[in-house]
Structures are given as structure tokens and as C-alpha cells.
Amino acid sequence: MKDTLLVPVRYVFRGILFFAVIGIVAAFHRHALSAGRVKILESFFLTVLADGPGIGFFSLFFALLVSHFSIIRRPGLKTLSLVLLLATATVSLYFGLHGLSVLRGGARTGAALPGSPPPAERLRKTAEAYLWVGDTKSTPLRTILLLEPGKGSAGFKLYPEGVYNAEKETLRILQTGRELSLSPGNGEETPKFLAPLFRDVAYAASIATPGTLFDPKSGIFVLAFVFFGFSLWTLARISRWPLFNMWIVFGVAWLTLMGVRFVGTVLAPELARLGPIAAFLPALFPVTFGLVLFLGGLLLPPLKAWKRDLRYD
Amino acid sequence: MTRNAITPRKTLFVVYLGGFLVLALQSFLSLPILKTGAPRWIIGNTLVLFTGAFIPLHTAALLFGYSLYFKTGELFQESGRHQAFLATVKSASISFIVLTAFYMALLEGILPAGVRIRDEVTRRNAEASHLLAQARSALEEKRYTDAVALLERYNRILPDDPEVKKDREAAVAGSAAQTGRTVRDGDVHPDLPPQGMAFQDFLARAEELFARDDYIGAEHNAAMALKLDDRHPGPKRILAASREKISRASPGRRERENIEFFRQKRVGHDLLERGDYITAFYHLQKLQADRPDDPEVLHYLEEAYRGTRKISFFLDEVPWEPHAGVDETLLFLNRRDAEGWEFISIRRFLPSFGGETRYEKPEPDVVLRHQEGEGNILSRLGRFFRSSGSPSSSPGTPTGHFALDIEGIKISSGGEKIFHFKAPYGKFIEDSLVMRCLDRGRRNASFEPAYLLGEAPDSSPSLIRLGPSPEDLSVLSAGLSRARSLNGAELLTVSKTFSRLGWDPFPVFRLFFDRLLLPFSFLTLSFTATAFGLRLRSRYLGRPPAAAFLFLPILPFLTGLVFEVYRYVCSPFPAAVLAVYGFPAATAVFFVQQGLLLLLSLILMAREVRG
Numbered sequence: 001m002k003d004t005l006l007v008p009v010r011y012v013f014r015g016i017l018f019f020a021v022i023g024i025v026a027a028f029h030r031h032a033l034s035a036g037r038v039k040i041l042e043s044f045f046l047t048v049l050a051d052g053p054g055i056g057f058f059s060l061f062f063a064l065l066v067s068h069f070s071i072i073r074r075p076g077l078k079t080l081s082l083v084l085l086l087a088t089a090t091v092s093l094y095f096g097l098h099g100l101s102v103l104r105g106g107a108r109t110g111a112a113l114p115g116s117p118p119p120a121e122r123l124r125k126t127a128e129a130y131l132w133v134g135d136t137k138s139t140p141l142r143t144i145l146l147l148e149p150g151k152g153s154a155g156f157k158l159y160p161e162g163v164y165n166a167e168k169e170t171l172r173i174l175q176t177g178r179e180l181s182l183s184p185g186n187g188e189e190t191p192k193f194l195a196p197l198f199r200d201v202a203y204a205a206s207i208a209t210p211g212t213l214f215d216p217k218s219g220i221f222v223l224a225f226v227f228f229g230f231s232l233w234t235l236a237r238i239s240r241w242p243l244f245n246m247w248i249v250f251g252v253a254w255l256t257l258m259g260v261r262f263v264g265t266v267l268a269p270e271l272a273r274l275g276p277i278a279a280f281l282p283a284l285f286p287v288t289f290g291l292v293l294f295l296g297g298l299l300l301p302p303l304k305a306w307k308r309d310l311r312y313d
Numbered sequence: 314m315t316r317n318a319i320t321p322r323k324t325l326f327v328v329y330l331g332g333f334l335v336l337a338l339q340s341f342l343s344l345p346i347l348k349t350g351a352p353r354w355i356i357g358n359t360l361v362l363f364t365g366a367f368i369p370l371h372t373a374a375l376l377f378g379y380s381l382y383f384k385t386g387e388l389f390q391e392s393g394r395h396q397a398f399l400a401t402v403k404s405a406s407i408s409f410i411v412l413t414a415f416y417m418a419l420l421e422g423i424l425p426a427g428v429r430i431r432d433e434v435t436r437r438n439a440e441a442s443h444l445l446a447q448a449r450s451a452l453e454e455k456r457y458t459d460a461v462a463l464l465e466r467y468n469r470i471l472p473d474d475p476e477v478k479k480d481r482e483a484a485v486a487g488s489a490a491q492t493g494r495t496v497r498d499g500d501v502h503p504d505l506p507p508q509g510m511a512f513q514d515f516l517a518r519a520e521e522l523f524a525r526d527d528y529i530g531a532e533h534n535a536a537m538a539l540k541l542d543d544r545h546p547g548p549k550r551i552l553a554a555s556r557e558k559i560s561r562a563s564p565g566r567r568e569r570e571n572i573e574f575f576r577q578k579r580v581g582h583d584l585l586e587r588g589d590y591i592t593a594f595y596h597l598q599k600l601q602a603d604r605p606d607d608p609e610v611l612h613y614l615e616e617a618y619r620g621t622r623k624i625s626f627f628l629d630e631v632p633w634e635p636h637a638g639v640d641e642t643l644l645f646l647n648r649r650d651a652e653g654w655e656f657i658s659i660r661r662f663l664p665s666f667g668g669e670t671r672y673e674k675p676e677p678d679v680v681l682r683h684q685e686g687e688g689n690i691l692s693r694l695g696r697f698f699r700s701s702g703s704p705s706s707s708p709g710t711p712t713g714h715f716a717l718d719i720e721g722i723k724i725s726s727g728g729e730k731i732f733h734f735k736a737p738y739g740k741f742i743e744d745s746l747v748m749r750c751l752d753r754g755r756r757n758a759s760f761e762p763a764y765l766l767g768e769a770p771d772s773s774p775s776l777i778r779l780g781p782s783p784e785d786l787s788v789l790s791a792g793l794s795r796a797r798s799l800n801g802a803e804l805l806t807v808s809k810t811f812s813r814l815g816w817d818p819f820p821v822f823r824l825f826f827d828r829l830l831l832p833f834s835f836l837t838l839s840f841t842a843t844a845f846g847l848r849l850r851s852r853y854l855g856r857p858p859a860a861a862f863l864f865l866p867i868l869p870f871l872t873g874l875v876f877e878v879y880r881y882v883c884s885p886f887p888a889a890v891l892a893v894y895g896f897p898a899a900t901a902v903f904f905v906q907q908g909l910l911l912l913l914s915l916i917l918m919a920r921e922v923r924g
Binding site for chain 2: 028121145147150158160243247251273
């Protein structure tokens, strides 16, 4: 019984742990990308404010999947464990995302986070051009040299002044009004395999995050995702090879998130003529998958006999 | 315990090596410019791909092997007690350490060498293709001497290419027909004059020709001897006597032509003496077209060409620009003085392998050196594995470096432009970038830098003194466009060059730590994969079903994904310390972090082994 009651506690703990780890890693990345100009703590809060819902969604959804394997391995009342897990996941995902969304909204209206301009007298490559700034101590920055690659005759351009925007990481050339992004733009920030995962998670988080405390549309999406995550329980014991089960659970979860983004961004606009229901189409994907898996799970042997057969007990 | 992973490891390595070989072959076939060097290019590319996938392949093999084959009985003694931890993991640990050393050799030696070989073969083939196209065009236009010279440069890059044999034969035969003599294959211009003729040589030749009643030749040689010593009575006497004989003889058309030819030769010589090499070159080239086998003209032409090469270069020397999908712009701080900052940008920095046109037959020792450059198998192997401090070093050393679309600017401390120029072509000669590009066939079609503002900073408007050498720029180019394929030592060299040439070295240091992370990751992830393999071991009662083996080739894709996450998680901590406290502190943090992760992986493994 103790193990059963600890299931929601462990789930929440895992969710918080994943959130903290991802947040810290992302904060250090931000800190390193700004070449130390944005302090670590500042960077952590900036990360939580900017990407909080995405990180929160991933952490809680991932914790739900990990919990399945934990329930399989540990003793306890399985049905009650799963019901408790389902309830805790729904509540924590809905309110967790809402809380993070409120934090983000507050930050938007707050003061800009402090930062500092690029280093003086150093060449650097941005996504759009090569850049060199002579004097970064003054405001606005002085003596800005730009070189746009691949433009042939465009060549060097020298501007007397520009204004650095720490929040957007841009440099605005005062003479022309052009806004130049200072991000390196070489794809080094995110590894190539992870970038699509980040995009899928960010999209799922964006549709599941409640704008207000009572947001039925987001509620439906949260329920759809939690139900789908819950139904992956079937795949967690699909074979006698846990390694395969684990990969198949995470693989199907990602494929579904990919499908959700595809339906939401590619198909839903095409099907807009269906009316307001089109907005809910992305939820159909995890719900349908979830139902298939849930019903498939009913055909599997009872858990107790399965565990005995696999010598888990 | 080790044997569980041996079969999956072998299977994955062999299957993926085969797959990468096929991929490399496919890439090779899609590049029509590659005519030779196929084995080197394909092997180089295969090794690059294999090294990149080494960690995912190994972790997949461990996960698969331990989760499918491991018997829990291996953990226990006959008495039923647990085996000692160290005894259990000893063989696995040793194999991981040995494989880590092998992986380091792949990373530090094979990967950079593979990339270098691939790039070098591509560049050499591109230049050869360009030269061949030029040679065939010269053949069509019946410019046989040019065709022979171009094919000679082509042969220096791709010796013994049977495809050009016919072109070469046609060029040699055409040249021979034009000059009315037989040219041996392999010789551009036989019967060359003695090198560096002295006063006594001219005088002796003048006397000899006068004795043979060749007064025109005698007059010319006497005049040349006088140029070297105008007080000596010998040449004065022969000159006067020859002129008298010529004036009395009332020369015919042929003699008049000879007189004019000798006069023009002396004009060429005078131009050379005045140091007007470019005018001399075009003048002598015209004479050479009239009498292609005149040894003196050839000698002077070579001298003029050598002089010209110090202050200019020819358009046909510029290597063909291979298509590049990526931006290869080179931008650097050239000079910094009290007045301001001087920047140079080069859209394309190209090494050349074909050498230059030779007007004279090369000295035997030059030919020998060229042949020795090919090397035996040991020296070739040595070059293959060589990893000097310079990322630019390659098995085929470039014979020159060229720049396309050059732009220079100097900014004063107050932020004003001091000068600004653009030039279409440039060649690196000694410590300068020479931007006067000549067309060998047309005197007036030269390319020079255009000054949009201000005046040239150095002695001539067609050159600019350079702070960095071509080797520095090769390092900068490597750092900007293919830093990920450099080894650790090369990345440290790149970081120093970056600092010197006005770049922020921070991204290079980040790449250095990323590279340093790989062998540590290999060891740590090997232990972790073993632990997870044991934890997620299969519960099949008998042999695993055949379908389970279909999962083996897919598994490296999944472990590759996890490996990317691992790298992403590990990389920001040293990078953050680097940004604030510098390189030594970041190195210390890196080693502490990796030590902790290795310890954690051992704890995970111990937990699974000890239950």
C-alpha cells in the first residue's frame, strides 16, 4: 500500500527533478552563449520565464512515462497506482503549465532583463553578417563594421552608431533602422536531432497551456495528452524484453507529439472550414492512439501473472 | 562478462562500415569532377562517417548484448555468493579502456586525416578538370604551345591519366608542326640555351659566328657582350666588323627579318634589365610565337616570367572555384596601428596544386624532387597519419594560394574610412597579397584593385602587405568552415590564430571541449550502457525470437539520439566557466565533471552487478 501511495509523490518528484535539470542545463547554455554576460541565476530565471511551459510539459510527460516502468518493477496495487498517477498527472500538468504561463505573462510586462553588448574589437559571425564593433562602452555603440557574406558586391558597410537590445539579442543600426540578430545562427545551440523534438514539445506545450485558470480548450488537450501517456502503459509491457519496451514507449510518444504538431500546423489550417472543431483536431491524434493502446492493453495477460512469468517478483 | 557484447559489436561495426562505404561510394559517384583518387576519397569519407557514429554503435552493441544475452548466473560464484565487483567487471573495463584508446586514435588521427584527404582530392580534381578544359580549348584554337604547357600542369596533379594521352599527343604534334621540328613527349622546349650566359660566352659565340660568316648572329652576340662589359675591345671589334659586313652585303628579306628579330631580342633584354618585367614578358612572348625554338628568347622569357610573378600573376593560374554550399568568406584583421584597424575579406581562399607554367626545361634535380614528392608507401602512410600543428597540412602540399573577390578597408580610431578597395583576384606572394592579374594572351586585359576611397597603403596600389601568412589563413579558414573535423591540437592552434586575426576565440574553445568530451563520453557511456543493458535484460525463457535481431541495426539511431542529449547536457558547464574565468578554470571544471560522471556510471554498474 505504501508503494501505491508513493506513486503520485514519486511522479511529482520526478517531474520537478527533470524540470530543474533541464532548466539548469538550459540556463548554463544561455549563460555560455552570452559569453558570461548574463549571470547564471539571471539566466535560469530567464529560461524558466521564456521556455517554462515547454520544459514543464516535457518534464511532467516524461515523468509519466518513467513512472510506468517504476510501477512495473515495484510492488503495490497496480490499478490504484495507475488511477492515482492519472489523476496526479492531469492536475499537475494543467496547473503546472498554468502557473508557468502566468509567470511568463508577468515577465512580459516587467522590465527588460539586463544584458551587455558583444565584445569590442572582436570579429564575430552572426546569422546574417560578419560583425565588428569598435566601441561597446558607449551608448549607443560606435563604429560598426558589417560584412554580408555571399552578397558579392555588397561588401563592407561602416556605420557610426547602433543600439544593442539585450532582450532580443539584436543590434539596431541607427542610420538605417535595420535590426541585426546577434545569434550565431550556425545551429550550434541545438543539436540537429534534438531540434525537431524541441519543436514538437514546444508546440504540444503551447496548445496545452491554459491561458486562464479555467480554460476548457487547454483542459481538453491536457486530458488528451495525459490519457495518451497513461495508455502507453500497454507498450511498457508489450514484450519480454524491457529494453525494447522502453524504446517503443519513448518512440511512440515522440511520434505522436510529431503527429500532433503536423495536424496542428499543417492539416488544421487546411481543415479550418470545419469550423471551431478544427482547433481541436490535434487532440484527436493522441486520443485515437491512446484508445487503441488502451483497448489493446485489455488483451494483455493480467499484470500479476505477467510479472510472475517474467520473474519480476 | 565481456563476451556478451562481442558479437553485437562486431556485427554493428561490420554492417555500419559496409553501409558507410556504400554511402561514400554513392557520394563519390555523384561528384563528376572526381576522376582519380577514388580509393582515398572513399576510404577517407567512410572513416569520417564511421568515427562520427562510433559511440552510438558501441553503446547500442552493449545495450543489445547485455540485455539479450546476459545470464544472471555470471554474477554468482558456484557457492551461490556474489562475485567480487572488480572480478566481474574487470574484463569489460579493460576492453572499454582499450577501445577508448582506439577511439582517441580515430578522433585525433583518422578523422582529421579523412577530412583532409577528402577535401584535397576534391580540390586537386577540380583544378585538374579546369586545366584540362583550358587545354582542350587551346587545342581547338590551335594554340598548341599553350596546350602543352597546360597539360604539363595537369599531369603534375594527375600523372599518368590515360584519358589525356591523346590530347597530349595532339598538342605535342601540333606544336612540332608549328615549329617545324620534332618535340619529344615530355619536353616542353628542348635545346635550351646555357643558363645565365656570361660575357665570355657571348664573346666566344660572337667570334664563332663571325668565323662562320653569320654576321647577324655575331653582331647580336657582340652587342650582348658589350652590355655586360662595354670597355672590353673584343666585342667592340666584332660588332664593328659585323655591321660593316652586313651593310656591304645588302641583305635579303630573310636577313632583314633576322636583323629585326635580333634587334627585338635586345629590346626584350633591355626591358628585362630595366626591371620592366611585364612589358618584357609580353614582348618576348610575341617573339617566342614567331620563333618558338629560339633558346635565347626562351631563356629571357623565363626570366621575364619569373620577374612578372613577383609583382603579378596570370589569370590561367587561378584555380577553378569548386562549387561550395557553405559560406567560405575569410575575414580578418590585417593590421592594427595607431591610425586604426585594417580588415581584409576574401570571398574564396584557394590553394593551387598545378604549379606554374614553365618556359624552360626544368633542371634534373627539380624533376627528381618532384618525383620524390610522390613518396613510397611508408612516406605516404606517414603523411596520411601526420597531424602537424597546422590544420592546413595535407598530403599534397599546395604550390600557391589565391584569393577571389578581395575587399580591404581601414577604419580610423574615430570611426572614419581611411581607404577602401576591391579586387577580383589576388595571389599570395611572399608577405603580400598581389592583386594585379594578367591575361597571358592579352596585354590590356588585366585586373587591378579599384580604390573606392583613399590611397593604397603600401608601395604599390596592386599589392597589400599581409600580417598573416597563407598558412595562418588556411588555419582561419579551417576554423571558420570545418572546425568540427579538426583534432584537439589543431583546435588549439586555431584558437591562437583566431585571437591574432581579430576573432573571438571563445567558439573554438567550446569546440575544443566538445572534442575533448568525446573519449570521456565513450568510456562513461560504455559503463552506463552496460548498466542499463543489465537492468533492462530480457526475460525470454529460451533463445530470443528472431524478430529481436531486427532491432539491432535500428538501435544505433536511438543511442545516437541519447548521445546527442548527453553531449547537450554536458557541454554548457565548462563553456559557462570558460566565458567567465577562462580556459584553465574551464579545463579543471571539465575534468571534475567528467570524473563525477564516470563515477556515477560505475555506481550504476555496481548497483546492477551487486543487485
